[in-house]
Amino acid sequence: MKIKIFASLTIVAFMLTFTKAHAQTQSSQALEAKISGIIKKLTLEEKISMLHANSIFGTAGVPRLGIPGLMTDDGPLGVREDLKEGWASANLTTDSATFFPNGSALAATWNPGLAYRYGHDMGEEARWRKKWIMLVPAFNIARTPLCGRTYEYYSEDPFLNSRLAVQAVNGIQGQGIAACVKHFAANNQEVERGRVSVELDERTLREIYLPAFKAAVTEANAWTIMSAYNKIRGVYCSENPYLLNTILKDEWKFKGIVISDWGGTHSTVNAANNGLDLEMGSGGNYSKYFFAQPLLDSVKAGKVSMAVIDEKIHRILWVMYHTVMATNPPAGKINTPEHSKTAYDIAAESIVLLKNEQHLLPLNTGNLKSVAIIGDNATEMFHLGGFGAGVKARYEVTALAGLQNRLGKAVAINYAQGYSGVYKPQRRDTSNKYNKPDTALIAQAVAAAKKSDMAIVFVGGNREWESEARDRKDLTLPFGEQQLVDAVTAVNANTIVVVVAGAPYDLGKIKKNNSTVVWSWYNGSENGNALADVLLGKVNPSGRLPFTFPNELKDSPAHALNAYPGTDLKVEYKEGILVGYRWFDTKKIEPMYCFGYGLSYTNYRYAALHTGKTSYTKAENITATIKVTNTGKYAGKETVQLYISKPNSAVERADKELKAFKKVNIPAGQTASVTLSIPVKDLAYFDNKTNKWVVEPGKYMLLAGASSRDIKGTASVVVK
Missing domain, CATH: 2.60.40.10 (Immunoglobulins)
Structure with a gap:
């Protein structure tokens, strides 16, 4: 009898699997028929109009056939505010969103489940705002700690990146929103990013720089992918046939759209024939884009075939039927309590306890009567700033506000700014003129520390100091912060240093002289509440570093081998597969803090x-x-x-x-x-x-x- 029951159950399971597969096949065949039918009805001019931007974030539709345009939107911190035709805010009151922690913060959680929730909630907010392609996740490898986008990316390890990327993509696309994984590929520095050629061997490319992209495509079925600004082996990524056709579309069977980075297209015929599907840019005369009138002329001249054009339209329509033209899509939501809880949980699990020798943490509020909160980063908001993606947050709890919320009136808080974090450089300014201590602000901080039982000093970077389009010059703490820490520590032995940043800094002196060091991030709308709960012991710190902190910059592989930022617009990846901890461990170089490091209570x-x-x-x-x-x-x-x-x-x-x-x-x-x-x-x-x-x-x-x-x-x- 048991054998018969088992056999029956096996047959039922098989039939259910077969039925599901059959239904999926039928659905796929029906979709193919719809797409083919539309392509036959489109004129060449209408097809070309769908292959390039017609606004900063949008593309044209074909009203005659009921085909909408596609609206994209920046990540990775959340759904970007609406803009005018240009980069200025549209000044709407309806476009506030949840500010999610930055990419390296998400990586520091080492929690793929949180990556899924991050994607899910961002997808819900994108759908509510009718943004059909989210330009996220970004997960290029942290090859150098100086890269201006390290805060935006994940880690130095391809496996950690892969596991997080897959779940982020699954979360976003589960809401009927296309994830646009970026930047494909080897976009590991901002210095000359638009012209530099990355020279690397095939093993290094395959083992280090491609695995997370491959996982996002082959495991999570990412619907769109963004080509990087740089060249690989002398060929721009946006027109690189080996990258886009041979690997992405042929080997990995990518079904979706290859989108250029904004202004990252450099030709018409080469880009069209070598795998780019959609050209995006930052304004200007859209009719003169490479994929506009020049592409139309190239098709008529026989330089680009109609088959190539139809394949691009097929990919665009395929993505549309999964997003803006999907049947029975999920409902969009924005700024919900659940989204705030996701932001809180990511922030809480990302915070890394670096040192706690005197056990000042968790805070003993029973004996604490007063605390000095010192540093511009205690009151700084991180949802906007720098050159690149930001989010107009509905709210952001600062570190000071979070501690005030949790400590209440029982503990007197004495705040002092300590330094000014104002940094308004030219776009590619990396000078050190902003690293001078402000003696007056330091004196105020010392006075606050002297009259308090404990001091918590907030230092690190900010969204202006760490930014797209420029790399940092070195690992030095900016704004005279080291002098501030030294001065406060000298007058109050109970000093806790909280570093807020998205990339490594030189913490050598702090590690040596201070007993208690905490690493936080640009940690989203719930930043202050999450940090306060970790400091108070409501949450046990569980963050682990997603990249290696070198004792000196010259210890990092790209710098040790003089392989950054390159010469004559070429950067040779001399370290090969020995990136990050692989280099430090193999070469027996002692780091300041190693990959995966983090303490607990x-x-x-x-x-x-x-x-x-x-x-x-x-x-x-x-x-x-x-x-x-x-x-x-x-x-x-x-x-x-x-x-x-x-x-x-x-x-x-x-x-x-x-x-x-x-x-x-x-x-x-x-x-x-x-x-x-x-x-x-x-x-x-x-x-x-x-x-x-x-x-x-x-x-x-x-x-x-x-x-x-x-x-x-x-x-x-x-x-x-």
Whole structure:
């Protein structure tokens, strides 16, 4: 009887799967028929009108056939405010949105579930605002800590980026909004980004700079992708046939639209024939765009075929039927309590405790009568600023306001500005003239610190200092902040330093002289509340660094090899696959703070790591389990990181590579059994000679730990 029941259930499951697949096939066939029918009705002029911008963020539709235009919108901090024809605000009262934490903050959570919620909520807000393509997520690799867009991107690791990118795309597109993953590819510096040629070997491209894009396309089915400004091997990304046609459309089977970055198109015929589908720009005479009248003329001259044009229109209509022309779409929502909760949760899980030697944290409010809150970043709002995407937030809780909310009237707060964070440079100004201490403001801060039980000093960057279109000159803290920290620490031993930034800075002196250091970010609408809850112990800090902090800039690989920003408009990626922690660990260079680092208010004990089997075939998944016990008195979330190492490899490999991670909540005194899985195929390296992925047989080491430098357990397996 049991056998019969099992067989019946198996048949039912098979029939359900078959029925679903059949329905999807029918739906796909019906959509193809609709698209083909529309293409036959369009005139050449109407087709061309759909292939270029007709406003800063929009494209033209074809009213005659009921085809709407596509409205795009900037991320990644939230849905951008509406603009006039130009970059000035339209000054509407209906375009406020939720301010979500910046990209490296999201990466610091090491929590793909939060990446999904981030995408989901942003997708809801985009739909409410009728913005059908969100220009997000951006996840180029942090090759140099100086890159002006590090705050916007995710991390230095392709695997961490991939896991977050997939979930962000799933969240956005689940709301019937196209995610536009960017910038494809190797856009790792802002210096000469519009002209520089990135020179790198195929293995480096495939192992470091493409994996997150591949995952977003092949796993999350991203509907649009944005070509980068730079060149790769001498060819602009917006007209690079190897990048756009061979890899993206042929290998990865990308179905959607390749969109140029704004003003990032450089030709008509080459761009059209080599994979670009839609040209966007920042205004001007739209009829003169490369994909406007020049493209029409090129088709008539036989330089671009009608088949090429029809393929682009097919891709655009395919995206439209998933977004603006979708049937039964989800309802849009904006500024909901749920969205605020997502912003809060990301912020709370992103904050990294760097040092807590005197255990000043969590704050003991029972003994605290007064606290000095010092620093411009305590009152700075980060939803706007810099050259690039911002969001007109409905509200943003500053750090000062958050502490006032939580501390109430029981603790006297003495605020002092400490320094001015005003920075209004020319677009590409990277001078140090803004790094002078303000002696009068420092004196006021010292006075506030002297009369307070404790001082919390807020330093770091801001949205003007870290910005698209310019890289920082060095890692120095700006605005005379180091002098401020020194002066306050000298008069109050109970000084906590909170660094607010989106990219690494030189914290060497602070790390040496200050007992308590916290790293925060441009952390969204709920920034102040989340930070206050971490400082007070309501939330146990669980953020982990998404990139390596060097002791000196020259320790970072691109700088150690004099491979940044390049010469004669070429930058050679001499470090190859040894980016970030791969370089530091392989070359045995001590970082200031390593990749994956972060402290907690509690302690965790790791038990021995063991694997499901001792040997695996190339088609299997390696499973590894380790027990983690919370031995302290606070509940907390621990991120278990699993790295692999290949002893005696036939090719150069990094000392270790991240291949799995899991964030788990462990109550005080309890133990979690954490199981991680690595597909054996993910152990492959890319062979430049054969142009194929190769899983090298032999022994592999598995290293589980709390960071790339804090390995708690090891095990070995053999791949047959």
